Amino acid sequence: MxxxxxxxxxxxxxxxxxxxxxxxxxxxxxxxxxxxxxxxxxxxxxxxxxxxxxxxxxxxxxxxxxxxxxxxxxxxxxxxxxxxxxxxxxxxxxxxxxxxxxxxxxxxxxxxxxxxxxxxxxxxxxxxxQHQNLLLNKQDFQLNVVDIIADDAKELTDYQQTYVRYQELKKEEQRLREDIEQGRQQVDFMQFQYDELTNARLSDGEQEELEQRSETMSHSEDIKTALYEAESALSGDEGGVVSNLKKAVSALQGIEHVYPDVAELAERMNSCYIELKDAAAEVSGKMDDVDFDPAELDMVNTRLDRIYELQKKYKVERVDQLLAIQEELGRKLSNIENSDEALAEIERQVSETLKDAQRKAELLTEKRRVAAGAIEKQMRERLVPLGMPNVRFEIAVEQEPLGRCGQDKVSFLFSANTSTPLQPVSQVASGGEIARVxxxxxxxxxxxxxxxxxxxxxxxxxxxxxxxxxxxxxxxxxxxxxxxxxxxxxxxxxxxxxxxxxxxxxxxxxxxxxxxxxxxNDEERVREIAQMLSGSDVSEAAIQNAKELLKL
The missing domain is CATH 3.40.50.300 (P-loop containing nucleotide triphosphate hydrolases)
Structure with a gap:
């Protein structure tokens, strides 16, 4: 309130x-x-x-x-x-x-x-x-009135969920039919594409690995030279960092007993020596790993050329995109191969969902017809005291194809006189009659x-x-x-x-x-209603009349 x-x-x-x-x-x-x-x-x-x-x-x-x-x-x-x-x-x-x-x-x-x-x-x-009186022209307003009196919100929601599912299945069926028809026209080409991608034996991450191998082998001489220089600087017989650092550590450790201040320094340098010795061993090992094999480089570049060719052909930039195309082609070919079974299954679902929707629509119709009878009775009882002693008010509930609100077309039919046939209320009722309705x-x-x-x-x-x-x-x-x-x-x-x-x-x-x-207040109400009765010049008669209306 x-x-x-x-x-x-x-x-x-x-x-x-x-x-x-x-x-x-x-x-x-x-x-x-x-x-x-x-x-x-x-x-x-x-x-x-x-x-x-x-x-x-x-x-x-x-x-x-x-x-x-x-x-x-x-x-x-x-x-x-x-x-x-x-x-x-x-x-x-x-x-x-x-x-x-x-x-x-x-x-x-x-x-x-x-x-x-x-x-x-x-x-x-x-x-x-006042403009809401125009709602009587609207079928959805009339149906909403019937639904309110029918108290069918649960049934309507249940039906609408089934109807939406039916519509989705119909669209899915149509898409499947289109895919099958299109696929049958292109099946040979699609099979060729699928075989081409399958025979390429692509794997995700392969391209990046091959590109790195190609880059490494193409610069193998530069890499070996750099590794050799690094090993010489670290482990060379003359002036190698590792051997010189070892000598420095031994020198400091030799005076620790007479000059304890160098003990910590010697320990730190010894840690560096161990780390550098280990790094030198790794550098040496990598020199053995790097080896230029022209045949392998040619094989790697040939494989990359094939991947690049497929990417250009299918207008993509990555192997995973080629794999996605391969998977989609496989799905479409499978659908075509199993199209009869798939179509039969979706048709079965559409048919069952339609029957379910029709059953629920029938339940709605039953409740609406019962409510329509109650509305007709109430409306006659309400309209007769409003100056319509011969009023007739009926609700026509006609069937139509299934829609979002069921299968019912509702029309409010009205006649204020016994001699006038029932017609849609918005077409025959006067402004005052519509207001009362x-x-x-x-x-x-x-x-x-x-x-x-x-x-x-x-x-x-x-x-x-x-x-x-x-x-x-x-x-x-x-x-x-x-x-x-x-x-x-x-x-x-x-x-x-x-x-x-x-x-x-x-x-x-x-x-x-x-x-x-x-x-x-009461006195002000008397004068206001008297003015409504007689206009700006309020007469004594109007005041008395106002008091009678107010029962004062």
Whole structure:
């Protein structure tokens, strides 16, 4: 339930801070007073796209904040899943918009993406504006109404998962057929390519190893010369580093007993001697390893030329890419060879999944037909008191090919008179009749869906008098079931039945036009409703009439 709405620097609003109550409330005000501005602010809170022009001229930022009491609606799961702190009695959503066009959204002071704000907003508030009456033209809206009353969310989800699987298998079957057809046309060429790569006996890492061997053998003389010079410098008979270092160590060790200060130095030099002696042995060993074999070099270069040739032919740069091509060719050839079996298997899966989807679609149809009967009965019961004594309302459920929502095409058929045949409601109902149908649908749906707040924006279009009063009573009843109903209206009959009455008005100041909103007391309500009855010149008769409507 919406407890409080705070708006600052939004279009014509400087600051608005308004408390809201449970039950059935009404908002009135002259045309152009700013009721749509307040609805626009609420729309931003519900995740609608923002326009920087909405920021009041001359200010840098607008802020819209709402406090909700969700203690009776079991919404903890949303907050747990999104790791947002949950305060059931005071959930705060806020939207900030700068004049530069930057927008930020918050839930309980946690920054969130606009999509998350919209997801929560859809669970908090339903705003029914006049243009929503056009939804009666939409088949998906009509089907959604039936699904809500049928309470078939589990069955629908189960069906949709199977249907998606069926669609995936159909695509897989089509791809396989295309691969087989294409493969059969190219099988000889593919076999030649596969044999060519297979006979090459490629191995991953081979190219790098061969390139290194070729490089080494091509410079074998340079390598041997460098190794010989290194060995001579280390182990040569005259002036070799190893033998000279050994002499130095022996000299120092010979004086250790008379000059102990050289003991550590001798030890360090001896370690160096051991290390250098070992390195000299390794250098000597490598001289034996390096040997130039023209035949081996030719073999290595021939193998590399073959690898380079294949890489150029198949337009790749590495052996592992050639191996991947070989594997893919092998897979395609195997598919072609086993195509009949593979195709038969995928066809079997498609057939079984289709039967499963059809079975689940039938279950949906059964639940929808039962729900359609219940909706027809409820709608007649709701529409008769709204001035349609001869109303007929039926739901046609026709079969169509399987789709994402099943196999059912739903149409709402309507006739307000016994002499008029049933036709789609959007084609035969007048504006006032459509308003009453939509209100009845909303009242029925609200009984099945626990939505904290419902706002009706001039749903009374095209009705007046006794019918308007009956519509108000219906909205009032909706507000008695742990639900908050707010109606923006121009009709005194509806305004008089609200348990709380708000007025929106404009004020012309030296700084410009500003929109305000206030909660009316009993005396102010009398004058507001009297003005709605008689216009700007409020007569005594209008005041008395207003008191009668308010039962004061």
């Amino acid at each position: 919406l407890k409080q709405l705070y708006i600052k620097n939004f279009t014509l609003i400087d600051t608005l801070d308004m408390e809201f109550r449970s039950g059935f409330s009404v908002i009135t005000g002259e045309t152009g007073a700013g009721k749509s501005i307040i609805l626009g602010a609420i729309g931003l809170l519900l995740g609608q796209r923002a326009d920087s022009k909405s920021v009041k001229m001359g200010t840098d930022k607008c802020v819209i904040e709402a406090h909700f009491d969700l203690s009776r609606y079991g919404m903890e799961r949303f907050f747990d899943e999104n790791e947002i702190e949950f305060d059931a009695e005071d959930t705060i959503i806020r939207r900030e918009l700068t004049s530069a066009g930057k927008s930020r959204a918050f839930i309980n002071d946690t920054p969130v993406a606009l999509s998350m704000l919209k997801e929560l907003g859809e669970q908090l508030v339903d705003v029914h504006s 939509m209100l009845s649908l909303k009242a029925m749906i609200s009984g099945a869906v626990k939505l904290p707040t419902i706002i009706f924006d001039e749903i009374d279009t095209g009705v007046s008098g006794k019918i308007a009063e009956q519509m108000a009573r219906m909205m009032s009843e909706m507000g008695h079931c742990d639900r908050q109903v707010i109606s923006i209206t121009h009709l005194p009959q509806i305004a008089a039945l609200g348990s709380t009455h708000y007025k929106v008005y404009k004020d012309e100041t030296a700084q410009g036009t500003t929109t305000h909103m206030l909660m009316l």
